[in-house]
Amino acid sequence: MTMLLDKPVSAGTIAPAQLRRSLPQALTKLDPRTMWRNPVMLIVEIGAVFTTVLSIADPSVFAWIITGWLWLTVVFANLAEAVAEGRGKAQAAALRAAKQDTVAYLKNGREIPATELHLGDVVVVEAGQVIPGDGDVIEGIASVDESAITGESAPVIRESGGDRSAVTGGTKVLSDRIVVRITQRPGESFVDRMIALVEGANRQKTPNEIALNILLAALTIIFLLSVVTLQPLAIFSKAFQAAAPDTVALNADGVTGIVLVSLIVCLIPTTIGALLSAIGIAGMDRLVQRNVLAMSGRAVEAAGDVTTLLLDKTGTITLGNRQAAEFVPVNGVPLSSLVEAAHLSSLADETPEGRSVVQLAALPSREPGLMPDAVFVPFTAQTRMSGVDLPDRQIRKGAAVAVLKWAGKPSPEVTEIVDRISDEGGTPLVVAETGRVLGVIHLKDVVKPGMRERFAEMRRMGIRTVMITGDNPRTAAAIAAEAGVDDFLAEATPEDKLAYIKKEQDGGRLVAMTGDGTNDAPALAQADVGVAMNTGTSAAKEAGNMVDLDSDPTKLIEIVEIGKQLLITRGALTTFSISNDIAKYFAIIPAMFAAVYPGLDALNIMRLHSPGSAILSAVIFNALIIVALIPLALRGVRYRPSSASALLRRNLWIYGLGGVVLPFLGIKLIDLLIQFIPGI
């Protein structure tokens, strides 16, 4: 989706313009029917309505300023959600543009609008036409421009059969002609789902979000109770201390309605309540920015919980191809002879392996064309070797059995070398010339740079990495050891994968895996997080709960990090929100009751100007902190992979202690400014 990111949606920072654009949206969200979904903020809104009525009935500067800021508190909360949604909306608009009114040409010759296509319809798409819906190629081969979905401009090949048969509606055939069987229901195309996802339409609350909401609701009820039940006690105290004068906060009828509402709003967890849905939307958004589509928020959350990662060896852990690493001559053959023969035999071999042999030999470059009398013998599946025929000799390299047979000389020494290389996880290529075996080229699976560190990091995060490979157990063990994965599954069949996942899950672990082939589908469905490659089959995409548009299997690691970051952001802001209350008490309790019991002024440790300014400062701080934290909610708190204790310690310091200290400073600062307002 790089195309959609042309306008950089830089994480975290929000331009004032963005806030302005989201404002109307924020205001429409004041509708109580919308607010109902967020009980914490609904209480604030009800409070704001109540103080508005009180302010009209008994107007004062104090009352109106409080009322204004209470409304602002609600608006700020809605703004956070609107800004988060706004980013998705921009992306959705771009996607809609890609989804033109296409016409489907059915195989039987009929033409119908793409929107009326049904599951199982078969359509023909010619060069230059847009594919009308998601489906599998059942006939032909074509190059397809998928930039509308993936942002990648280079065309890709789609052909019938195999794992590259899936096509996506809205992409364009550039050459040739394909016949596609539609695999989607009307209105449920991939693009439709993408639009729904990025817009956050019918966003479901995730399990952790529900649990957190329950905790927040409980806290809200407790604070509501502790404030409401304060009233008879306040009346009693005021009556007892008859000498106490009435203040803005307290009179013979108890704590004034405005102050009571202010206290409730300051105590209930408004900060996290206001930002909770923005955090969730932004978490999905971060995935989208990395070209990953999660089919549900639940999957994103599950990614944070993953304890076992199943990674395919080829392409994920190792580079896709093997490279020559060593020349091993047999006894009596000088190394230089082996190197020269290997070099000559590979000159015309354009496979990555062949090129790597030339590279390793590091002999002066000789263009094949400069050797007119050389005849190059290409590799075939029958001969299982390649080579070169020179006037004076013939050279062959290839699989041990084939080359030894060609050379006609079985050699126990060669067999020994071949076995050793296999044990080390390599692939042996035997090199021979007419009549004698020269030696063996050791082709190695090359582990991608940085993978070892990455896996060590995973281990610190408590995640087990498991390598999946079709190699024999010997080879697999060697590569696994080199890459530093915790376990491997060798000669893996799809059934093995599925069984492995089930075994892990029975042990209480959560498993993530990537896959692209149809035969991966059961395992993808079984895994807690199944990431399908966009290049894969529709079956794989259907089975997984995420699709990676870049088809990059290492993305799994980033997905896990995003999942964790989402949860951490929620936890950190909850801690921050609750810690904030301590300072607010020190502002509001003396403001309410020092007039009755002057000794309570000792609690006014911030030395706030007056009861009115103290309460107002707390309310203003409470509202402003929401705006101040919107960028953090959208960006997510910084996540560095480390152990749980290290993470907890770090986040506690920042958001726990910070949450305690910051409001003392903030409230005092606001008090210093607003004490000059007349009437406060």
Added chain:
Amino acid sequence: MTGWIFAGSLVLALVAVYRPFGDYLHRVVTGTRHNVVERGVYRVVGVEPGTEQSWGVYARSVLAFSAVSILFLFLFLRLQDKLWLSLGVDPVNPHVAWNTAVSFVSNTNWQAYAGESALGHLVQMDGLAVQNFVSAAVGIAVAVALVRGFAAKKTATLGNFWVDLTRITVRVLLPVCVLATLVFMVAGVVQNLSGGTDVTTLTGATQHITGGPVASQEAIKLLGTNGGGFYNANSAHPFENPTTWTNWLQMFLILLIPFSLPRLFGRMVGQNRQGYAVVAVMAVLALASVALTVAFEVHGAGTVPQAAGAAMEGKETRFGVTGSAVYAAVTTLTSTGAVNSFHDSYTSFGGMMPLVNMMLGEVAPGGTGSGLYGLLILAIITVFVAGLMVGRTPEYLGKKIGAREMKLASSYFLITPALVLTGTAAAFATGNNGTALNVGPHGLSEVLYAFTSAANNNGSAFAGITVNTLWWDTALGLAMLLGRFLPMVLVLALAGSLARQKVTPESEGTLPTHQPLFVGLVVGVTVVLVALTFLPALALGPIAEGLS
């Protein structure tokens, strides 16, 4: 100084018994053998000891047993004049009888009567003291059921209530009480069925020296964290607590089971260090509270203590200020409520500490059983917030804390503050605060204390308030009933929900719940949540009084 030695020796003794006694508790609740007394009880009850109960059946058994107990005790109190050893007292009036029945069955032992003048020996011995045993056993049983929930792997059952009740009573409470009774008798605690003896004093007046089966009741009053005194003066009475060393022994008995249960918890979940973490949370809170209470009382701020020269009003000479202050902290940190001095006359902040101790939710270390399950609930809430902060679905001991678990834990956490706050507000709104002896902030503290004590099943009192009125007996009875059994049902439901889960294995990514950081966090969460909930009310009571 003597206070620190006193508290220090108590700590050493508790440290010494933590492992052996905790291990014994563990053997009692996990063993498969049943002794002859227990088999006899099972036969009478009609229970097959091998039968396992689901959480629902377990909860219904708890409720049935408690309901029957309340009814039985109510009738006992109403009919006591017709029974043997009634000492000629009248039947207890209906609302006091209701209040008392609920109070003893709920392990609260709030007393809206004066033992020496209102009750005969039989109702004390066979009504109240029996409930002292079984209500404590019920608390431990529920805690054990919750721990079984943590320890279980995908099961639907939590053990058998009748077996737990019987074993805990027969193998834990009774043997320790037998020893303690003997020691108390040696110290001078009375144990007879006499209606009392009239003696002529040195100046020729007549004094009625009371009697009663006190020693046997005293032992379980403390061991079961019940706290209901045989006499009105409770453990201040020389016949209940005659010497300074019985004073020490009383506190030891009070703390013995609550501080040893974490060991059972650690053993049952297979990680002793988890038990150490839980006991560390309890100990940190308890030590801080004891230190503050003693410091406030020894400092002796306030007009009357300043005038008297020390905060000695309501305190016994043999216990002194420190021996009284430590006891006040201990009795309220556990849900005991026995008193050896009268909290109402404490300094403002010294008297606030017992109140705050109870507001902590009776978790440091809390009542027998109820302390452990209360603390585990707080640990769950802490794990939830902290767990999110490490980027995982929060889990405690391998059990995921999801929506259902949070719903149950949050509701648990809501119940007592809701009862305390609404009860207090209702007393003021209806004018029933008028029965408070003291005026102003102190009167407010008396009302707040009454509801805090009842809802948290403590039973101690800022005793100045007159509570044997219809309104108070009814309201406090409800607070005790709901404050005991709603949380229990929630705890059992939680246990059921946890038991059904599979166990997520621990890894580097798991929030470690046995390290000092987590211990500190649970302490912090507990203190902050309690402070935030009750600070407004406290500000108008003890804080206003203390800062005047």
Added chain:
Amino acid sequence: MRLPAWLGQHLAALRALLVLTVLLGFAYPLAFVALGRVPGLADNAAGSLVTAGSSLIGQSFTDADGNPVPRYFQSRPSAAGDGYDPTSTGASNLGPESVVDTLSADPEEAAPSLLSQVCARSLAIGELEGVDGSRPYCTPDGVGAVLAVFHRDGLTGPVTRAVSVNQTGTPFLPTYQGVPVEPAQPGQDYRAQGGVITPIRGTAPSHPVIPPDAVTASGSGLDPHISPAYANLQAPRVARERGLPLDRVHELIAEHTAGRALGFLGDPTVNVLQLNSALDGKS
């Protein structure tokens, strides 16, 4: 016949309660009642009775009118009934800021504050023992030295009026911040009228001669002990009344002083009944 499940459960509960009552309510306590008949434990189990009472239960050493009998060491004040009544144990339950008396001509209506009780006791003991009975926050006539101070602006501003709330006679202070102090009228609630209750510290030493236990009531109302300090304070009077050498009285006090239990628990105490009995030669 099968019972409904809920009824069966409750019947099982009843059976459990009954069988446990037999065990815990009869077998256990009665075994100890029986054990309490065994010599060695019998005295304790019966209430540690001595010639003139129980060695564990304190008593009043006053005459029929409630006046101290001077030849006896006096116990602490008691809130149990009319004093040391074991059928009505308990404490005063008055708080640390109980400083305003309810004044009334009718003794039934009148209720002294805890402060005034402390002050009155201190004054009486001072007179009895012939020592200085003054205490902080106490008037010379033995009530709480407390003013209701009226300010112009409620809790602040210049003082407009001052009332000594516990005194109907001459106030302990002639003026307060320039305003003459009025005596109180019975039946008036000066706080409700807008007065701020202000205890006045006075000049008494912070550690008065008369120790704290002498002026405060115990928790049980049956405290059998006083502090060694209070016993020593009373020694000259008792020696004088009985014609005993003071040293002899001090010796007896020492004999009846219990140190800290096990050397570290609690405070040293003097058992008043045993001390007085010893003086009477009845020990």
